[in-house]
Amino acid sequence: MKTPSGTQAIDRAAQLLVRVVEAGEPQPFTALLAESGLPKSTASRLLSALERHGLLQRDRDGAFRPGPVLARYASRSGSADLAVTAQPYLERIGGKTGETVNLAVLSGGAVEQIAQVDSSYLLGATNWVGLRVPLHCSALGKVFLAHGAAELPGGPLERRTARTVTDREQLGRELAGIRRRGYGVAREELEPGLIAVAAAVRGRDGAVIAALSVSGPSVRLTPDRVTETGELLAGEAAALSEVLGAPLDRARDPAGPL
Amino acid sequence: MKTPSGTQAIDRAAQLLVRVVEAGEPQPFTALLAESGLPKSTASRLLSALERHGLLQRDRDGAFRPGPVLARYASRSGSADLAVTAQPYLERIGGKTGETVNLAVLSGGAVEQIAQVDSSYLLGATNWVGLRVPLHCSALGKVFLAHGAAELPGGPLERRTARTVTDREQLGRELAGIRRRGYGVAREELEPGLIAVAAAVRGRDGAVIAALSVSGPSVRLTPDRVTETGELLAGEAAALSEVLGAPLDRARDPAGPL
DNA sequence: AACTTCGGTTCCACAATATGGAACTTCATC
DNA sequence: GATGAAGTTCCATATTGTGGAACCGAAGTT
Known part of the structure; x- marks a missing residue:
């Protein structure tokens, strides 16, 4: 890892913390010691500090597990931080397309937007977070x-x-197309001049739990750009699904080219 | 906070991290700055370090949210860290009673112990984690x-x-008593000489997802101690439920007396 | 367009802080 | 009771983090 200066202690502590959090199982002191290459005294001091703050916690037999603060966070957030996990993906999509990007989940039979990255153009960026759109005439739906x-x-x-x-019946045919292509499109079906493209995000059990969308004015989202965007979205959605623990049917490079 | 030594940087960083994680919403730099009382430069350095390690993450407008490492942890852990969250409660109960304390969940129609704190007596402490007990003749069940x-x-x-x-029919009457009192007891119903007391733990939606129990030999768990222990358990279970996000029907002090 | 404020990052001399080797304490094993 | 393994505490040292001030870029204001 780079050594960006002025944060040795924190870098080391963070490294220990990350290691414990990422490892599925409790990490004994000795294992952390060996893997980090730190002197015993230093490791001991750092770990105790993390423990004091509730970031780590020791087992009965002295092994380190994520602490109460993290456990509370995990139990509290369930799916609430789908938004957190997805943020980098939204931003990457926003960066590549320049258009408004949204993350949505289902809530009470309608589509609810829960995160957004705004368009970099003047035309296109109103805030949709919290807004619900109908199922049959939105790309997300x-x-x-x-x-x-x-x-x-x-x-x-x-x-x-x-x-x-x-x-x-016509809608049914279109849904089949979405399954085949991996992304859905709504061309001025919700609002005149508005085109949106969306792809599904899957959760741990493989069920569709959310969707990513890109939307913009028809003047910018021309047919080829829609195709291009759809493929980008499908790729990012697959990568995000994988991070969320979805079984991977086809491998994807999370930061792959376009 | 106590005055540990040799960990100023980490204490400060941990404090910032905890603050962000505990706060439900993204924390702007300025808010963290004010609440921590740190100089701008220091706060900036610490936060960047945490961000570098994926413990924090900035959203579009620069506010800090829990980072990818934590988000991944949260999505991965589901209920696996019920055990982590509960650990402090188990230990507190163990400390107060001196008896074996267990946390159990339902799994495939039987009660499965998933965490334990051992009795401080010689008599009483075998390891039950992973053990399944029947529903009708255990306090947990x-x-x-x-x-x-x-x-x-x-x-x-x-x-x-x-x-x-x-x-x-007799069992049904007893279950009604458990609902009324808030805790259940099994007196030598599972194994001669063994008495257990248990109380329910509720999850986010208020459903019972786990139970805490204290068990020991009948020679120590006399009738008054059973009552006392039952009330202790009911209190701790309520406190734990609250931490897990259960709607609170009656307020409880998590670290209350006795 | 020039000016100001606001929010945040970078710089750098200084000394307070984290460091780590060694001594020490615990707990388990022989 | 002795030996060893695992972890914690100590403390002299210099490396590291510190924080005031300068700096930067973006968003108003005149």
Whole structure:
């Protein structure tokens, strides 16, 4: 690791902490000692300090496990930090596309945005976090539908624009396409001039738990850019899924080219 | 805080880290600066170091949130660190009673112990972690039954000792008592001479997800000590539930007297 | 466009701080 | 009771972290 200066103690302590947190199992003092190459006294001092702050905790037999502070965080957050985990992905997508990027989950039968990276253009960036959009005419919603994570409510499908798909059969065909391609698109179906692309994020058990989307004005999201963006999204979504513990059906490079 | 020596940097960094992790929301640099009282330069250096190690992460507007390492930990751990969270409670109970303390969850229709603090007496401390006990004749099992977290299998109830309750109606009356008192007792129903007391631990949605128990020989766990222990357990279990995010029906002091 | 404020990072001389070898304490084993 | 392994405490030393001040870039203000 680089030695960026002025933080030796913290670098070492952080390294120990990370090691314990990343390792699935309790780490005995000796193991940490050997792996870090620190002198006994130093390691002891650092570990005790971390323990004092509740970041680490010792087992009955002296091995170190993540401490109460982290455990509390873990139990409190369940899926709340899906947003945290996803943040770097959102930003990478935002950086590459320049468009507004969103992360959404299902909540009470509708799509709820829970994180956003704003467009770098002037046109395009309103805040959608907390906003709910319908399933049948948004890219995000269609992705959830396509993977069986959501079901359409009964009754007629609301027409939002001239291009909103209101025919269930036609929608069904489109969902099949989404499963095949790995990403979904909504072209001015929710709001005139607005195009969105989305891909599914899977959780530990492989179920679709969230979706990533990119949205922007039709003037910028031309057909080829939509394709390009869709593939980017599918890749990033797969990488994120993997980090979240989803079984990998096809390997992906998290920071792969375009 | 006490005055340990030789860890100023780490104490400060840990404090910042804990603050960010405990706060539900992203903490802007300025807020951390003010609350910690550190000079700007120092805070900046410490925070950058933590960020470098993936313990913290900045969002778009520069506020600090728990980093990828912690997020990964949280998503990976699900309920695995129920044991970690509970550890301090187990130890407190062990310290006060001197008896063997266990934490158990339901697994495949039986009670499975997942953590233990050993008795400080010679008599009483065998290792039960991983051991499964039946529902109808253990304190832990009866607690799960009482709160509807488990259901009795069909067929006759196995008789383990002369005092095992094998009559479903009688057992039903006892379960009602457990709900009323807040703790359950098994007096030599599982093994002659063994008495156990247990109380329920609730998770985020208020459902009973685990139970705490104290067990020891009948010579030490006399009737008043059983009552005393039951109340202690009920209190600690309530405190633990609260930490786990259970809705609180009655307020509890986690470190309250006795 | 020039100026100011605000939020944060970088610099660097200084000394307070973390360091680590060795002595010491515990606990288990022979 | 002696020996060894695992970990903690001590303390002289200089390496390390410190923090005031300078600096930088972005977002208002005139």
